[in-house]
Amino acid sequence: MIKVENLRKTFGSKIAVDGVSFEVKKGEVLGFLGPNGAGKSTTMRMITGFLQPTAGKVRVGDYNMWENPLQAKRLIGYLPENAPLYEDMTVSAFLEFVADLRGLRGAEKSKAVDKAVDTCFLQSVRHQSIETLSKGYRHRTCFAQSIIHDPEVLILDEPTDGLDPNQKHEVRSLIRRMGEEKVIIFSTHILEEVEAACSSAIIIDRGRIVAKGTPDELKKTSPRAGSVVVRVHHSEPDAVKSRLQGINDVSEVEVVEKNGAASVFRAIPKAQTSSDSLSLQISEMIGTENWKCDELHTEEGRLDEVFRKITMPDTETASASK
Amino acid sequence: MSQPISNTSMGNLKAVIKRELLSYFFSPIAYVFIVIFLLLAGFFTFMIGGFFERGQATLESFFMWHPWLYLFFVPAVGMRLWSEEKRLGTLELLFTMPVQLWQVAVAKFLASWIFLILALALTFPYVITVNWLGDPDNGVILCGYIGSFLLSGAYLAISCMTSALTRSQVISFILSVVICLLLILCGWMPVTDLLITSGAPVWLVDLVAGLSFMTHYEGLQRGVVDSRDVIYFLSVIVFALFTNAIILRDERA
Numbered sequence: 001m002i003k004v005e006n007l008r009k010t011f012g013s014k015i016a017v018d019g020v021s022f023e024v025k026k027g028e029v030l031g032f033l034g035p036n037g038a039g040k041s042t043t044m045r046m047i048t049g050f051l052q053p054t055a056g057k058v059r060v061g062d063y064n065m066w067e068n069p070l071q072a073k074r075l076i077g078y079l080p081e082n083a084p085l086y087e088d089m090t091v092s093a094f095l096e097f098v099a100d101l102r103g104l105r106g107a108e109k110s111k112a113v114d115k116a117v118d119t120c121f122l123q124s125v126r127h128q129s130i131e132t133l134s135k136g137y138r139h140r141t142c143f144a145q146s147i148i149h150d151p152e153v154l155i156l157d158e159p160t161d162g163l164d165p166n167q168k169h170e171v172r173s174l175i176r177r178m179g180e181e182k183v184i185i186f187s188t189h190i191l192e193e194v195e196a197a198c199s200s201a202i203i204i205d206r207g208r209i210v211a212k213g214t215p216d217e218l219k220k221t222s223p224r225a226g227s228v229v230v231r232v233h234h235s236e237p238d239a240v241k242s243r244l245q246g247i248n249d250v251s252e253v254e255v256v257e258k259n260g261a262a263s264v265f266r267a268i269p270k271a272q273t274s275s276d277s278l279s280l281q282i283s284e285m286i287g288t289e290n291w292k293c294d295e296l297h298t299e300e301g302r303l304d305e306v307f308r309k310i311t312m313p314d315t316e317t318a319s320a321s322k
Numbered sequence: 323m324s325q326p327i328s329n330t331s332m333g334n335l336k337a338v339i340k341r342e343l344l345s346y347f348f349s350p351i352a353y354v355f356i357v358i359f360l361l362l363a364g365f366f367t368f369m370i371g372g373f374f375e376r377g378q379a380t381l382e383s384f385f386m387w388h389p390w391l392y393l394f395f396v397p398a399v400g401m402r403l404w405s406e407e408k409r410l411g412t413l414e415l416l417f418t419m420p421v422q423l424w425q426v427a428v429a430k431f432l433a434s435w436i437f438l439i440l441a442l443a444l445t446f447p448y449v450i451t452v453n454w455l456g457d458p459d460n461g462v463i464l465c466g467y468i469g470s471f472l473l474s475g476a477y478l479a480i481s482c483m484t485s486a487l488t489r490s491q492v493i494s495f496i497l498s499v500v501i502c503l504l505l506i507l508c509g510w511m512p513v514t515d516l517l518i519t520s521g522a523p524v525w526l527v528d529l530v531a532g533l534s535f536m537t538h539y540e541g542l543q544r545g546v547v548d549s550r551d552v553i554y555f556l557s558v559i560v561f562a563l564f565t566n567a568i569i570l571r572d573e574r575a
Contacts, residue, residue, distance in 0.1 A: 048418040052575040073420040080418075084411030086341070088348045100337035101419040103330055129348075145415070 001026050001183040002047065002153060007056035009042050009207075016042045018207035019056070026152075029179035031198035031215075032187035035311050039207040040187040041081050044157050047185070048078045060153060074103075077151035081158055083142035087131040091122055091141050094130060095148060102149040116144040119174070135162045143171070147178075154178065156186035160193060172197045191303040205311045218306050225301025226275040227268045228282055229256070233292040237263040243289065247281055249273040262294070334421045335429045342403075342433030352437065359395050359441045366391065367448070379456025384448050385466040385543050389506050389535055392477050397498035399437060400481025401491045403430045404570070408489035417574070427567045431482050431559075438474045442467070462545035469542030472555035473535060477502050479562035486569045502535075509534020 002024045009017040017039040024030045034040050045051040047058050049065045049072060058065040063072040086094055095116055099109045117126055120140040125133060130141065139162060146154060159175065160168045175184055175197045188194065194201050195215045203211040203218070211218060219225055234240050237258050244253045250267045257264040269278045275298045286293045346352040363384065367373050371383030407413040416426060452458045477498075484497040507513050509531040517527045531537050538551040 045414070050414050050418050050574060070420045070422070073418060076418065078415075078418045080411060080414045082411060084415055086345070086412055087410065088345045089341070093344070097337055097341050098415075098419070100340075101334060101421055103333065103420070105333075142415075 001061060002185070003057075003059040004043075004047065005057040005059075007043060007046055007058065008054045009039075009046060009051065010054050015207055017046070017053075020204065020207070020209055021056075022202060022209070022212070024183050024185060026183055027180060028200060029175060029184045029186070029198045031194035031201040032185060032204065033189065033191070033194060033201055033307060034187075034204040036189065038204045038311075040204060041157055043204070044078075044155055044185070044187060045080075048076055048155055049073055050080075074149075075151055076153045076155060077146035077149065079143055079146045079154075079156040079159055081161075083139045085130045085138060085142055085145075088129065090127050090129050091133075091137075092117070092126050094141065095144060098145045099148055104149060112148050112150070116148045119147065120144040121170070136164060136167050139163060140167075151182070153183045154185070156184065158188055159186050160188065160190065168193075191307060194303060203307060203310055210310050211306070215303065216300075219301035219303055221309075222301030222303075222305040223309065224266075224268075224299050224305065227266050227299045228275060228279045229264060229266050229295070229297055229299055230282055230286070230293060231262055231264045231295035232286070233262045233294070237265075240291070241265060243285065244282065247278075247285065249278050249281065264295075266299075330420075331422070331425055334425045335432070338421075338426055338429035339433040339436070342430055343436060346433075346437055355395070355399060356441045356444060359391070360444060362391055362395075363387070363445055379452050379458035381448055381452060381458070381463050381466055382543065384445070385470060388470045388473060389539060392474055393499060393502055393506065395441075396438065396474055396477035397481045397484075397495045397502065400434055400478050400498065401485055401495040403434060403482055404485040404566075405489050405491045405494045409491075413570075423567050423571060427482070427563055427570070431479060431563055434478055434482075435475055438478060439471060442470060442474065459545065465545045465547055466543055468547065469539050469551075472542070472552065473539050476535060476555050476558040476562075479559040479566070480505075483562045483566040483569065486566045505533065505535050507534070509536040511536075 004023070005021050007017055007020045008015075020039070020043055022030070032040050032043070042051065046053045046056075047060075047065070049058075049069050052066060058072075060072040061075050063075075065072045086097075089097070092113060095113045096109065099112050102112075104112050117123055120143050122137065122140055122144060125137050125141075130138065133141065139159075143156075143159065146156070156175070160171050163171060172193060175186060178184060179197070179199070186197075198215055200212075200214050201218055202209055211221070230244075232240050237255060240263065241253050241255060244250060244265055244267050247267070249270050251270045252268045254266045254268070255263060256266050267278060267282060269275055279296060279298050283296060285291075286296070366387035367384040371387060373383045376383060404413075407416065417423070449460075449463060452463075453460070480501050481494070481498040484501065485491075485494040487497065488494050514527055514531050517530075518524065538554045541548050541551045
């Protein structure tokens, strides 16, 4: 549905986006991650046809964005960063204006406006002037604008920025629900959002794609992914540690927390070992040693660690030792 | 999607014109502008132009001030057209919609021109007054209105163009006043006389004056609709709007 090939954008001598390629199919939600200034917004502006790429191609459906811009733009709904709006209009006048530009007329138009107002919970501010709205409402008004023509493709630049936790939750479930039948690309720097809503994710840094995969795949690249964490009540933590170290498949044991009664250990498996077999071995050991254990789990890995590892390679060691 | 293209173009033009016009009248700007324009027009006509002292049933003392009145009034009306979109970021919204650049540029221009025509139309009491006091040549008056209308369009197109250059309304205003002032002065009698006495060749002075608003505006004020004058104003408008579109296009490339 959306195919981006070798997209490049330079502003003067500054390279903002440097050879980004990816493809998103119907029913997929793609999360766009990256530190501020990594080129997320610039990439989105090129996909939506606002900026012309220095090189590379954007295909939306059957259309090339720079050869058939009107047809391509009809398929897209776009929420720009910071939710720009015409301050002097009322919410409904603004939505009607957008519906006009989207080619909706008459009954179709008023139905579309009503539906967008309902979906985005804007009934209470419908006739209010936009400049009087709070940030959450402004954001939702701009979101309503992007879905008014029921587009096949939704491109959302930081859709949950500035929303309170409840609103964030609403927007995320909206994205997930719509993602079932549309193509959605959204950018964020909130990692839990990616886990909550995305079917795949791309991490972009300094204009390049540095990692790509489903959230689970990405998490597995975390340095701690696959390690087994165990909490044992024992008077001599060092003894426990050395016993755990004795297991063949363990490459290293860290003491995560040590306080009087209970201690928390982290066993990192050797490269070829699966974490399942390691946790089995540890639970057997707990049985034979008769330790009192109240927690045993396998670490899934955390996206924020992956993110840090990839986008800040210099400080990787510093954060890992934390 | 199966609509003919011309149909959607008209729809887009109408939508943008409507939005722009409403945004004048949603805020007090429109009313303030119109009142000030009418007051100033009256002040120049009666106090400085000596409407009554002339003892003639013409609107000459009314129209002669329009180039100067518009010099500040029109850039003030046009300055926000693009710079406000840039400041708010709505330009991004607008240009990711299925609209063409020329449609938006033309629609914005037309909306503001309609507003200026409305302000100009509200000067109808002058026409009634001279008709009541004397027996004027209404053909000349109509011609004067056509000239004034075209003049405001030319100023406005230049304001649209400068507005596309910057996100600051103030800068857009000043740039457009300066450009319009230059276009007035290069054909204004005192300046052309000065050029000739200082030894500039006549053909050069004529050429420069030919680019001026004044030369063509004065022709229309004499009651003669010369196609060259009309074409001059229309080509200023087309040129400025074209430049306007190029500026906006290049910015996104």
